[in-house]
Amino acid sequence: MNETNLLIEAFKNTIYKVAGHGKRNIQILKDVLHEVDGQTDSDVYGNGKIIEEFQAKMAAYLGKETAVFFPSGTMAQQIALRIWCDKKGLKKVAYHPLCHLEIHEEGGLKELHHIEPVLLAGKDRLIELDDVLNMNEEIACLLLELPQREIGGQLPDYETLEEISSYCREKGIKLHLDGARLPEILPYYQKSAAEVCSLFDSVYISFYKGIGGIAGAILAGDKAFTEESKVWKRRHGGDLISLYPYIVSSNYYFDEKLPKMQQYYNNAKELAELFNSCHAISTMPLVPVSNMFHVHYQGPKEQVESVLVELYELTGVGLTSYLREAIDGTCNYEVSVGDQYATLPKEKVKQVFQLLDEKMKRFNII
Amino acid sequence: MNETNLLIEAFKNTIYKVAGHGKRNIQILKDVLHEVDGQTDSDVYGNGKIIEEFQAKMAAYLGKETAVFFPSGTMAQQIALRIWCDKKGLKKVAYHPLCHLEIHEEGGLKELHHIEPVLLAGKDRLIELDDVLNMNEEIACLLLELPQREIGGQLPDYETLEEISSYCREKGIKLHLDGARLPEILPYYQKSAAEVCSLFDSVYISFYKGIGGIAGAILAGDKAFTEESKVWKRRHGGDLISLYPYIVSSNYYFDEKLPKMQQYYNNAKELAELFNSCHAISTMPLVPVSNMFHVHYQGPKEQVESVLVELYELTGVGLTSYLREAIDGTCNYEVSVGDQYATLPKEKVKQVFQLLDEKMKRFNII
Numbered sequence: 001m002n003e004t005n006l007l008i009e010a011f012k013n014t015i016y017k018v019a020g021h022g023k024r025n026i027q028i029l030k031d032v033l034h035e036v037d038g039q040t041d042s043d044v045y046g047n048g049k050i051i052e053e054f055q056a057k058m059a060a061y062l063g064k065e066t067a068v069f070f071p072s073g074t075m076a077q078q079i080a081l082r083i084w085c086d087k088k089g090l091k092k093v094a095y096h097p098l099c100h101l102e103i104h105e106e107g108g109l110k111e112l113h114h115i116e117p118v119l120l121a122g123k124d125r126l127i128e129l130d131d132v133l134n135m136n137e138e139i140a141c142l143l144l145e146l147p148q149r150e151i152g153g154q155l156p157d158y159e160t161l162e163e164i165s166s167y168c169r170e171k172g173i174k175l176h177l178d179g180a181r182l183p184e185i186l187p188y189y190q191k192s193a194a195e196v197c198s199l200f201d202s203v204y205i206s207f208y209k210g211i212g213g214i215a216g217a218i219l220a221g222d223k224a225f226t227e228e229s230k231v232w233k234r235r236h237g238g239d240l241i242s243l244y245p246y247i248v249s250s251n252y253y254f255d256e257k258l259p260k261m262q263q264y265y266n267n268a269k270e271l272a273e274l275f276n277s278c279h280a281i282s283t284m285p286l287v288p289v290s291n292m293f294h295v296h297y298q299g300p301k302e303q304v305e306s307v308l309v310e311l312y313e314l315t316g317v318g319l320t321s322y323l324r325e326a327i328d329g330t331c332n333y334e335v336s337v338g339d340q341y342a343t344l345p346k347e348k349v350k351q352v353f354q355l356l357d358e359k360m361k362r363f364n365i366i
Numbered sequence: 367m368n369e370t371n372l373l374i375e376a377f378k379n380t381i382y383k384v385a386g387h388g389k390r391n392i393q394i395l396k397d398v399l400h401e402v403d404g405q406t407d408s409d410v411y412g413n414g415k416i417i418e419e420f421q422a423k424m425a426a427y428l429g430k431e432t433a434v435f436f437p438s439g440t441m442a443q444q445i446a447l448r449i450w451c452d453k454k455g456l457k458k459v460a461y462h463p464l465c466h467l468e469i470h471e472e473g474g475l476k477e478l479h480h481i482e483p484v485l486l487a488g489k490d491r492l493i494e495l496d497d498v499l500n501m502n503e504e505i506a507c508l509l510l511e512l513p514q515r516e517i518g519g520q521l522p523d524y525e526t527l528e529e530i531s532s533y534c535r536e537k538g539i540k541l542h543l544d545g546a547r548l549p550e551i552l553p554y555y556q557k558s559a560a561e562v563c564s565l566f567d568s569v570y571i572s573f574y575k576g577i578g579g580i581a582g583a584i585l586a587g588d589k590a591f592t593e594e595s596k597v598w599k600r601r602h603g604g605d606l607i608s609l610y611p612y613i614v615s616s617n618y619y620f621d622e623k624l625p626k627m628q629q630y631y632n633n634a635k636e637l638a639e640l641f642n643s644c645h646a647i648s649t650m651p652l653v654p655v656s657n658m659f660h661v662h663y664q665g666p667k668e669q670v671e672s673v674l675v676e677l678y679e680l681t682g683v684g685l686t687s688y689l690r691e692a693i694d695g696t697c698n699y700e701v702s703v704g705d706q707y708a709t710l711p712k713e714k715v716k717q718v719f720q721l722l723d724e725k726m727k728r729f730n731i732i
Contacts (some may be wrong), residue, residue, distance in 0.1 A: 027404030031610060038393030044581075056503060071437055073601025108601030165639045208607055214408075216605040235439025235474030236602050240581040241574055245611030 003305035006322065010309040014318035016348060018271065021212040021257075022339035026216060029245065032252040037285035042242045046230060054247050055218070062203055064196025064220035069247055071238050073180055074105050076219040077143070079232040082113045083225055084141035084174040084202070094135060094144040096127055098150035100178065112236075126156050129163045142168055145178035146196070147185050152284035152294035152334075158189050165199035175199065175275040180206040180217075184259055184290040187265040201225075206249035210264065210291060211257050212338065219302050258316045260339070264291035268337040274349065278357040284332075291337040297323070297365055301331040307359045317344065317352045369671035373687065376675040380388035380684035382714060384637065386584055387578040387623075393579060395611065398618040408608045412596060420586070420613050428569055429560025434595050435613055437604050439546055440471050440568045443509070444586040444597040449591055450507035450567070452541040460484040460501060461509040463492055464516035466544065478602075492522050495529045508534055511544035512562070513551050518650035518700075524555050533567035540563065544592035546583075549624055549654040553631040567591075567684040573616035576622050576630070576657060578704065582612035610679040625704070630657035634703040640715065644723040650698075657703040662725035663689070666710045673725045683710065683718045 001009065011017075014130070024056050051069055059067040070076040078101065085091045093109075095101065097119040101109050109115050118137050121127040125146055147153035156164075168175045178199040182193055188194060197203045202221035207213035219229055233239045268288040273304035275283050280298035297304045312318050323331040367375065371640055377383075405670065409417035415547050425433035436442040444467065451457045458513055459475075463485040465476050475481050487493040513519035522530075534541045543566040548559055555562060563569045567608040568587040575581035580721070585595055599605045634657045644709040646664035663670045667689050678684050 006403070024408040024608065025404060026399070026402055026406045026408065026610060028408070029397050030402075030404045031391070033396050033399055036392055037397075038391060038396045040392045042390040042392065042394070044390070070603070072603040072606050074600070074605070105598045105603075106597050108603065111601055214608050214611065231472050234440070234472045235477050237436070237438040237444065237471075237474070237604060238602075239440070240438050242390065242580050244392060244599065245580065248392070358368070 001300045003309070004307050004322075007323070009306045009341050010312040011318040011321040013288035014312050015316040016140055016338045016344050017318045018022060018344065019320070019335045019337060020078050020340055022340055023137040028212075032249045035252065037292050037304050038250050042237075043244050043247065045231070045241055046221075046239055050244050051247055054251050056213055057195045057251070058205070059220055061193050062197045062205070062218070062220045063192075064197060064203065065222045066226040066235065067218050067220035068226045070217045070219055070233060071215065071240065071243065071244055073178075073206050073217040074101070074108065075233065075238045076099060076217045076229070077176070078105070078113060079229050080107050080176050080202045080204065080219055080221075081109065081115055081143065081234065082232060083228050084176065085113070085115055087174075088140040089171075090138060090140045092118060092137060092139045093141045093143060094120050094139045095122045096121055096145060096148060098148070099143060099145060100149075100180075103141070103150070120156075120239070124151060126151070126154050127164075128156065129167070131166060139173060141174040141176055143176045143178055144200075145180070146289045147181060147292065149181070149292070149334075150282055153181070153288065153290050154285050155185055155188060155289045158191070161196075161199055174201045176201065179202040179203050180210050181290060181292070183261050183290065184210040184264065186257040187262045188289040194266070207246070207254065210261065210336065210338070211253045213248065213250045213253040214246055216243070216250045243320045263342070264337045266288065267291070267341045268293060268335070269291050271335065271337060271341065274353045278353060281356070281360060292335060294332050295320070295332055296326075297360070298332060300329055301325045303363050304331050307363075308358070311355055311359065313351065314355060315348065317348055319352075369668045372596065372675050373671045376683060377684040377687040378680040379551050380678045381682040382710050383684045383706045384710065385686070385701045385703060386706055388706055394578075395615055398615045401597055402529070402614050403619065409610050409613065411605055411607055412530035412599070415709040416610050417613055419566065420617050423617070424571070424584045425586055427559050428563045428571070428584070428586045429558075430569065430590040431564060431588045432593045433584045433610055434599065435616075436555070436583045436599060437581065437583055437606065437609060437612065439466070439544075439570050439572050440474065441599065441602050441604045442583045443467060443542070443544060444471070444475050444479055445595050445602065446542050446570065446585055446587075446591075447475065447481055447507055447509065448570045448598060448691045449594050450542065451479070451481055452542075453540075454506035454538075456482060456504060456506045458505045459505075459507045459509060460498075460505045462487055462511060464508060464514070465511060466515075466546075467509070469516070477711040482523060492517070492518060493530075494521050494522065495526050495533070498530050498533060505539055507540040507542055509542045509544055510566075511546070513547060513656045515547070515658070515700075518660035519547070519654065519656050521551055521554060521650050521655045524557070527562075527644045540567045542567065543569040545569050547575050547656060547658070549627050550576040550630065551660065553628045554655040573612070573620065576627065576704070577619045577700065579616045579617065579619040580612055582609070582616045583708055607650070627657070629708070630703045633657070633707045634659060634701070637701065637703060637707065640719045644719060647722070647726060658701060660698050660700055661686070662692075662696060662698040663726070664727070666695055667691045669729050670697050672730075673722070677718065677721055677725065680721060681718050683714055685718075
């Protein structure tokens with residue numbers, strides 16, 4: 001077995017996991033259905049009490065007129081941008097170079113919708129007001145992702161958001177929020193979801209990230225926008241006869257996880273501090289602004305892998321199942337703090353980070 | 367309340383239903399999960415034992431090299447046609463004027479894939495060999511739907527299928543099967559699924575029609591085709607992190623319903639004969655070739671509605687919850703025979719059709 005597989009194996013065998021909500025197994029759905037009356041009618045092609053009530057609940061939470069449930073954010077966001085492009089008669093949008101649509105969707109936006117993206121800012125930093133002001137090209141829509149996942153979940157100042165929003169309104173540019181992890185950033189901004197969303201014309205949120213559901217997304221905006229999105233949802237093949245397995249689980253875990261977002265955020269800050277206290281380890285951002293951050297190890301992947309395997313075997317605590325290699329030869333991974341951190345005994349945490357610090361001191365820093 | 371709503375209400379209040387498998391409620395999913403171990407791992411973006419095993423099972427059933435699970439047939443079929451068009455470098459396909467892609471998908475094939483359809487045959491009949499031979503335009507792919515749902519689930523002779531298949535292979539035209547209801551036609555053709563599919567280059571089947579699942583579809587073909595379909599599945603937003611709620615239910619009801627297809631077919635023929643014995647009622651086709659057919663009433667919708675409401679109240683047996691108005695002023699609806707027909711006492715059946723016949727004699731035939 002190579003180091004990568006040894007790490008996966010060692011992680012699997014640990015008793016405690018530092019990040020996440022727990023295993024993605026079928027129990028997640030069984031727990032939900034245990035609470036649902038079997039006589040509840042299915043939704044039928046986007047209609048029915050079960051989907052309409054959840055859509056209304058999410059519209060209220062997001063402070064938007066209406067909301068539509070989608071099987072995926074990929075589908076919801078392509079459609080949002082398509083609607084705004086069609087409205088303006090201009091197939092051009094702007095987003096971050098590490099936007100989900102740019103790097104995780106096999107070019108769906110271009111291949112299916114023939115929309116051309118303008119990439120704003122650099123791969124290592126957030127979109128700032130100047131990036132928007134200095135754009136040379138006319139666009140129909142600007143997409144902002146909060147937090148910006150691929151750079152560790154960073155966030156702009158709230159004032160920057162307000163300024164970008166004002167500028168876009170003035171210039172007739174629609175502003176779309178990739179809010180896959182919107183609930184996770186509210187403790188930092190100290191704002192309600194509706195307050196943040198009021199800066200945007202349309203917003204998408206996900207139910208399997210911080211919320212811990214199975215899959216599914218909500219797209220919200222004004223009624224004309226969401227009605228058009230339903231037509232595109234059918235065209236994409238997303239208007240399933242029944243979406244209720246995702247709806248009931250989204251609703252269940254939304255209610256369960258929402259009150260815990262402050263706790264996840266606090267735990268993320270505590271955990272990041274512990275990583276930063278270790279030799280040759282740092283987090284990005286240094287102080288998290290949500291429940292997520294990236295952990296950077298100043299060492300080569302294979303060496304860090306063997307350090308982690310030893311650590312897991314000695315302590316029974318798993319930090320990560322994978323490492324990504326960076327161009328400079330160091331390595332890193334993503335942490336999303338969820339329910340599992342709170343189950344970890346304090347003395348275990350102390351032991352893990354003492355050992356990690358010692359072990360990291362033993363090899364040469366890149 | 368108008369007659370239409372009275373019919374819905376009266377239907378709901380009946381004890382017995384003649385058609386279908388039963389209510390589409392959440393119990394459908396609860397029954398499945400009761401049988402599944404909660405520790406079973408979720409699929410993750412198209413990977414994992416739970417999805418791979420089901421795909422392999424379906425590939426074997428359909429006699430194809432590989433199969434891919436999709437959230438919907440709408441998505442699967444657009445993608446199949448897109449792949450065949452790209453392969454030939456020609457964005458033109460042929461299908462029936464009442465094809466699902468033409469009438470139920472908000473023009474997704476045109477709007478997302480810019481594929482132009484050539485409509486073969488008339489709205490009131492099947493595609494025959496001559497329609498294919500006499501096509502003036504070059505196409506990349508021909509789609510055949512078996513059975514042709516919108517005209518009562520009619521089927522061509524098996525020899526016609528073989529001839530169309532030979533011709534398409536000779537001419538380099540890909541042949542795609544809309545086999546949403548494929549299991550339902552096998553008792554009539556007296557063929558295995560794999561035998562029918564061997565005439566086609568690609569095939570889609572559905573899990574919420576005759577199979578009685580919640581949603582979901584399989585697209586099957588050779589490996590190059592299915593691998594490309596996975597890329598398009600991601601572009602469409604159909605590559606959900608977890609599709610298992612649909613996979614476990616599709617698998618469960620596939621195993622449960624497949625052995626009953628002969629029974630549904632026999633019952634459909636018996637039931638059609640009963641309708642045809644009534645005054646001013648006939649079925650299309652006259653003798654069903656699957657578990658489905660349409661029932662045509664030679665009378666105006668409102669009058670037939672009040673006949674049915676009376677019938678339901680007198681007998682406690684529901685025939686249909688809706689009627690469609692035809693251009694000639696008559697009305698009709700679709701019947702798919704499922705599990706419920708077998709629960710209906712024989713004397714009830716006799717009573718219902720005697721009464722229906724008497725009532726239909728009372729009003730003027732259009």
